[in-house]
Amino acid sequence: MRLIQYQDESRLRVALVESATQVRPIRVVGGSYGLAHLAIGCQQSIAEIIEGRLEAECLDYQQLIDAGCLLPPLTHPDPAHCLITGTGLTHLGSADTRSAMHTKLANSSETELTDSMRMFQLGVEGGKPGIDEVGVQPEWFYKGDGNWVVPPEAALTSPSFAEDAGEEPELVGLYVIGEDGQPWRVGFAVGNEFSDHVIERQNYLWLAHSKLRQCSYGPELLIGELPAHLEGVSRITRDGVTQWEKPFLTGEANMSHSIANLEHHHFKYAGFCRPGDVHVHFFGTATLSFADQVRVQPGDRFEIEIPAFGRPLRNPLIQEEEAKLPRPIGAL
Structure with a gap:
């Protein structure tokens, strides 16, 4: 449904x-x-x-x-009460990538691993705990509130100060917090966790800055059980011609963490269980065009398709023209 x-x-x-x-x-x-x-x-x-x-x-x-x-398939009447967050380093990727990753893990000492590789290894080893057990916590990031959400088919705007405007095709969990503080999962959607990968690559400590961008999810909300194995395609078109296209895998069978474990480590914080709030949580990407040295330009269109979710999520790209000068801060 x-x-x-x-x-x-x-x-x-x-x-x-x-x-x-x-x-x-x-x-x-x-x-x-x-x-x-x-x-x-x-x-x-x-x-x-x-x-x-x-x-x-x-x-x-x-x-x-x-x-x-x-519109996006779930919104809050007050966008400030819709929190956009996500987790990274959660997907195993393609078979070749996974094999290469495991080879590096097996042949590297703990001191030789980057923080990203170490985080991935923790997920592989402890991201899918048994029933009533708590697994290892994932990487986590804040992306914005409901004002940062762009409807399906509408344009994603790259800030004037951004150095990249790259897509991230992801599975998204959509939640409502009950009046007693209990989180309830409404369903799942396809998402584009639009990010600045140049900033992230320059210094991983700038990851938070790279995430403070718009995003989009939908157009359809999948109700009920999530298939364990999902296959999708991410593409970029320019003037109706495909510039880049790549299949990707998602769903728990292709992840290093279970959905339940990712949900636990988000909603374990009391501040995320505020009655009435909506939560939009991105579960991580398996592929992105930036990794293939693709640079998008204004007018390009992102298309993310997972057949189990119906119609593809499509968003054209536009560029904010006006340069942002340092904003003077008033003193009270």
Whole structure:
């Protein structure tokens, strides 16, 4: 089951994806956020809540896109209460990359490993604990709040001071915090964790700076169990011509951490269990064009596709033109 969220005049609406061309609106107030809180309050699954709330007539999916009505599949009424975060070094990558990585791990002493390699090794060894066990904590980063989120099909803006505007195709977990502080997973989506890889490569301690960019996720929200093995394709097009394309693998079968372990180490902090908040958590990438020496330019379009998630996530790239001068800070 997959859902989308869209704007219908002055109302936020959520709809069930019936096919590649049709969606069926759901009678609920407040979009997918309202739907999630209704499910929490009724102690039912979202699938159960949807039963009996589907409208009779379907809408044309493409018309919603063409009209600019499509939104991220889960948002908060107040963007400041939507936290965007993520974890890195969580994916094993392709078979060749994995083999090369394991060879290096086996042939290197602990002192020869970089911090990134050491973090990856910790995940391989302890990122998938048994039931009721706590595994090793992953790399973690903060990306922004809901104001930094760009809807599917809308443009991602590279800041004027950025040195790179690279995509990161990722699996995203979407969560709502209940009134008692209990986190609830609403579902999963495809995400583009848009980053500055030049800054990150210059000095890994600038990783936090490289992440403070816009991002996008959706357009569809997958409800229910996540397949253990997922195959996707990430591509960059320019004037309708593919400039770069690469398959990638995700899902727990292709990760060094379990989803449950990544969730535990995020929501173990009381500050992330504030009632009513929405959390958008990126689970890490398996491939990126920057690693293949690809440099994007304004007008290029990112496309990230995982068939199990329906329609691809697509965002064109634009460049912020005005240079940012040092901002004077007032003293009180």
